[in-house]
Amino acid sequence: MKVKVCIGSSCHLKGSRNVVESLQNLIKDNNLKDSVDLSGVFCMGRCKENGVSVSVDDKLFSVVPDDVEDFFENEIKAKL
Ligand code: FES
Incomplete structure (x- = not known):
């Protein structure tokens, strides 16, 4: 599973760093390092959303x- 967190400037202001760190910890605590590939990406073009843009495989959240x-x-x- 590929999880990508937007680290573009708008999402950065909404706390993308916290989101990345929390996800890293949750993945580690659940021993899912081999199943989940977490990475950062630049602006996904959804800066107007309330939160940080995150994709799971091809689904956007x-x-x-x-x-x-x-x-x-x-x-x-x-x-x-
Ligand atoms: S900066 Fe994250 S969607 Fe634009």
């Missing part, structure tokens, strides 16, 4: 830093 855990459970862990 908008994730606010406070919701990272739910996002991880529902869209990453549950879909593996």
Whole structure:
């Protein structure tokens, strides 16, 4: 599974760094390093969304830093 977090300037201001760090920790804590490929990408063209743009394979999401855990459970862990 490929998870990409936007680290463009607009998403950076919305906390993309926190999102990346939280996801890294969740992936590590759940021993999913071999199944989830996490990377950063530049602007996905969805800066107007409320949260940070994140793609899981080809599906796009908008994730606010406070919701990272739910996002991880529902869209990453549950879909593996
Ligand atoms: S900076 Fe993230 S979608 Fe534009």
